[in-house]
Amino acid sequence: MTSGITLWFTGVPASGKSAIARRVRELLAARGLPVELLDGPEVRQSLSRGLGFTREDREENVRRIGYVAKLLSRNGVIAICAAVSPYRATREEIRQHVSNFVEIFVDCPLEVAERRDTEGLYAKARAGVIEDFTGVSDPYERPEKPEVYIRSDEESIEQSAAKVVKTLELLQLIPQVDDGFPDADDLRRRLRGLGYI
């Protein structure tokens, strides 16, 4: 049994993590790779019913996702996780415990995310209904060395998802497929600069 991968999407609420994560799942599944998506809302329903949005509850939610990702990835599965996960220390803790942690920073200016927010979370945070809301009343700690850097307000979902998949190839975590991805050299330079390849 080869090791799996933990793909960890992080970014402020409504930055576009879920949409990219879903597309990445499709692309990997189409290659016949075993993949599971642990997405915020579904995971909250399945693992974290009763938890709220305080710092402590959000941290607990993120740790639970990390625990399940550990179980899956050490059994050869690609666990795709999409959660705000605003604290660097928690993300690094998860990196230590799972197989082949790949951090994907979905960067997006706050005003764009807020405009996009279909769930109305930012509005609730501005109104004070949700306390400690990431980006509004609680910090988002940007990743320092994410394996993949995405600007979701400047790239299409398709471009972002392709970047993630190509990065997995460059990191030699999945077999290479020659699909003519245009920016492979940029990604390679970036990963080399970060010391990942």
Place this chain on the structure above:
Amino acid sequence: MTSGITLWFTGVPASGKSAIARRVRELLAARGLPVELLDGPEVRQSLSRGLGFTREDREENVRRIGYVAKLLSRNGVIAICAAVSPYRATREEIRQHVSNFVEIFVDCPLEVAERRDTEGLYAKARAGVIEDFTGVSDPYERPEKPEVYIRSDEESIEQSAAKVVKTLELLQLIPQVDDGFPDADDLRRRLRGLGYI
């Protein structure tokens, strides 16, 4: 990717589920099979911090174990779950959602379990500190058609664990190994009687 298995140990608190489950894990791992143990206390720490022992909280805990077992077993892993899981309906619900559900009923007279209880849970239940405690103040609904039936006060852990593994062979869920297990014919008759083979 072949389907995995969900091995579901059920029985009153301190009936011996965890000890047998741990030994089954060892036996399966020694055969090179991918296996994960989701055991009550560890799972409570990782997935269910904050949940108590009310009926509702215990049900939620069991459902979370079932959710993780679903993710693991549909990716080829043998998920071994050990939880009291006293309600038949919840166990049947999990059977519907996971791959190859195998129910293992660890039967044990209540007075034996209570004598054995190292965590002091029965004492707390008798004292009224824990309400709705299975076997004391809340019912345990015995499985009607468990794939494996264990009398933990009459069998050794080694015998019980071997029965579980041999049953998986008879159900053709794992490859057969000729290890001279003495009661294979009894198990076969039992499984045939229940309509499982």
